[in-house]
Amino acid sequence: MTTSVPSHNETPGTHRKGYVYIIGAGPGDPELLTLKGERVLREADVILYDDLVSSELIERFHAQKIYTGKRKDSHHFEQDEINEEIVRHALQGKKVARLKGGDPFVFGRGGEEIEVLRNNGIGYEIIPGITAAHGASAYTEIPLTMRKISSSVAFCTGHPINKIQVPDADTLVYYMVASSVHDVLDAVVNKGWKDDTKVAIVQNATRYNQKIFTGTLGELRKREKALYSPALLILGANINQFIENNWYSKKKKVLITGDNEMGFNSEKYIVVPFPCHRVEGADQDTVNQCFKTIDDYSVLLFPSRLSVTYFFRYMHEFGKDVRFLGNHKIYTSSHAAYTELLKYGVIADLHPETERSGEMITIFREKGVEHENILLPCSNNGNNEYLTLALTALHNRVTPLSVYYQGSHKQGETLDLDFIDEIYFSSPACVRNFKSCYKTIPEKITVTTANNTTENEFRMLFMNH
Numbered sequence: 001m002t003t004s005v006p007s008h009n010e011t012p013g014t015h016r017k018g019y020v021y022i023i024g025a026g027p028g029d030p031e032l033l034t035l036k037g038e039r040v041l042r043e044a045d046v047i048l049y050d051d052l053v054s055s056e057l058i059e060r061f062h063a064q065k066i067y068t069g070k071r072k073d074s075h076h077f078e079q080d081e082i083n084e085e086i087v088r089h090a091l092q093g094k095k096v097a098r099l100k101g102g103d104p105f106v107f108g109r110g111g112e113e114i115e116v117l118r119n120n121g122i123g124y125e126i127i128p129g130i131t132a133a134h135g136a137s138a139y140t141e142i143p144l145t146m147r148k149i150s151s152s153v154a155f156c157t158g159h160p161i162n163k164i165q166v167p168d169a170d171t172l173v174y175y176m177v178a179s180s181v182h183d184v185l186d187a188v189v190n191k192g193w194k195d196d197t198k199v200a201i202v203q204n205a206t207r208y209n210q211k212i213f214t215g216t217l218g219e220l221r222k223r224e225k226a227l228y229s230p231a232l233l234i235l236g237a238n239i240n241q242f243i244e245n246n247w248y249s250k251k252k253k254v255l256i257t258g259d260n261e262m263g264f265n266s267e268k269y270i271v272v273p274f275p276c277h278r279v280e281g282a283d284q285d286t287v288n289q290c291f292k293t294i295d296d297y298s299v300l301l302f303p304s305r306l307s308v309t310y311f312f313r314y315m316h317e318f319g320k321d322v323r324f325l326g327n328h329k330i331y332t333s334s335h336a337a338y339t340e341l342l343k344y345g346v347i348a349d350l351h352p353e354t355e356r357s358g359e360m361i362t363i364f365r366e367k368g369v370e371h372e373n374i375l376l377p378c379s380n381n382g383n384n385e386y387l388t389l390a391l392t393a394l395h396n397r398v399t400p401l402s403v404y405y406q407g408s409h410k411q412g413e414t415l416d417l418d419f420i421d422e423i424y425f426s427s428p429a430c431v432r433n434f435k436s437c438y439k440t441i442p443e444k445i446t447v448t449t450a451n452n453t454t455e456n457e458f459r460m461l462f463m464n465h
């Protein structure tokens with residue numbers, strides 16, 4: 001008996017016209033995304049995202065991604081164009097995720113976007129996000145209200161300068177103050193706020209490079225004008241003495257190169273990822289074609305962790321579970337692939353005991369792996385040649401199937417090493433990739449490496465011996 005698996009694109013009632021989710025990404029720390037937002041982003045066909053959405057967050061999802069911000073090196077999107085782009089994708093019947101920094105309805109122009117959707121008869125939902133004020137408040141220990149000290153809070157904007165408002169509230173939070181901090185402070189003083197009022201500027205709130213500037217209203221007005229971006233200005237008596245030494249600033253920041261998930265204790269560390277490779281899913285149609293003839297193969301050989309992850313993802317999307325592979329022998333040529341398979345309830349029939357290259361070839365020879373028809377799910381970069389050659393020499397037929405693509409990684413946002421305490425290099429390739437972005441490593445940074453070859457590469461490239 002066959003049953004049909006519902007398409008992941010189906011949204012009740014709005015099947016043909018597509019559907020749009022306006023999602024708040026939160027202030028920066030990727031873990032501050034809601035569970036609902038995360039689910040929808042995983043299911044989306046296309047994600048249109050803004051400047052303030054961190055690349056670390058966006059890289060977790062595999063939909064088509066369209067940057068709609070104003071970065072200098074790419075097309076500058078005006079709001080009308082963004083609206084058109086959202087509508088265009090929705091009318092193609094897609095599940096569209098419109099991802100915005102913070103909350104879509106707090107200085108986020110979410111209101112304008114839904115108006116356009118309404119006018120075009122396109123169904124939508126709004127998923128709230130943690131707004132920058134809430135993120136900054138939590139990650140700097142500034143309560144926005146506090147019994148007996150502050151019983152009201154107002155969110156305001158420092159832009160445009162000639163329209164700065166100073167509402168009657170105990171705590172004021174100003175957004176968009178990059179170049180207008182002094183204008184806001186002047187407006188606040190004109191409204192009668194005292195020179196000894198406590199003030200904090202929180203830049204890059206909830207990110208590894210969060211920075212806080214504090215003082216009184218009088219002191220900050222005397223300081224030189226500076227550009228703070230993105231930053232919030234907070235004023236009020238609830239700014240306490242803990243702010244400089246808050247829980248977030250006490251953590252060590254460790255930069256992890258590569259896709260190695262190290263067990264850094266989150267109570268002590270903030271992990272800042274530095275991927276060496278850009279990874280994307282392969283062409284689903286080609287993979288599906290291969291699934292249709294899966295019974296032609298006698299063996300599946302997984303060389304890497306990602307080959308397992310992507311193969312199983314496509315297999316599930318194809319509507320199949322592990323029983324689909326019930327008649328196949330399953331081999332891995334790395335320990336990482338072996339442990340990844342265990343997550344899917346599969347114990348590989350053959351796997352290496354150590355990470356020594358070439359060990360698998362000995363195993364294949366000893367176990368008499370001959371005359372098999374082997375499917376090799378892998379990436380496009382073809383570095384499995386030694387496996388293929390050895391298996392072919394043993395009279396096996398090996399068919400590679402690209403289930404993911406790897407390209408060199410361009411760091412979207414350049415990382416500021418001044419904020420980093422430790423760097424972990426997971427492979428020699430990661431050392432080389434890092435060297436192409438940064439010529440030197442500041443002395444205060446501790447460096448650790450995964451193994452001897454990585455250590456040697458690091459010494460050669462960064463220590464000149």
Ligand code: SAH
Binds near residue numbers: 175176205
């Ligand atoms: N919808 C967003 C705000 C967009 S307006 C939200 O709810 O947070 C852009 C402004 O938000 C920036 O100029 C800055 O004032 C503020 N902002 C966004 N992310 C921030 C961050 N991580 N740290 C400090 N300010 C931030």
